[in-house]
Amino acid sequence: MLSCKQMLDLLGEHLDDETAGDVRQRIVEHLGRCRTCTALYDSATKTLRVVTESSSFELPSGLSDRILDAVRAGHGSAPDRD
Ligand SMILES: [Zn+2]
Numbered sequence: 001m002l003s004c005k006q007m008l009d010l011l012g013e014h015l016d017d018e019t020a021g022d023v024r025q026r027i028v029e030h031l032g033r034c035r036t037c038t039a040l041y042d043s044a045t046k047t048l049r050v051v052t053e054s055s056s057f058e059l060p061s062g063l064s065d066r067i068l069d070a071v072r073a074g075h076g077s078a079p080d081r082d
Pocket residue numbers: 003004007030034035036037038
């Protein structure tokens with residue numbers, strides 16, 4: 001299983017829809033078992049949706065990373081299970 005740190009590293013790619021199928025599967029598996037990352041994921045996807053719906057242009061690259069940084073900062077540090 002992915003650690004929370006690995007999970008957060010992959011989440012940016014996942015939000016940009018750049019993850020390969022096997023990685024996506026591992027993310028979904030982690031989300032199924034980790035409430036911390038589920039909360040982070042929910043916050044990130046909601047934020048991203050708001051940004052997307054309020055914009056008529058394409059998302060600048062790296063935006064999801066910045067959103068994730070903001071979500072992480074607002075959420076405190078995720079427990080590191082390495
Ligand atoms: Zn986690």
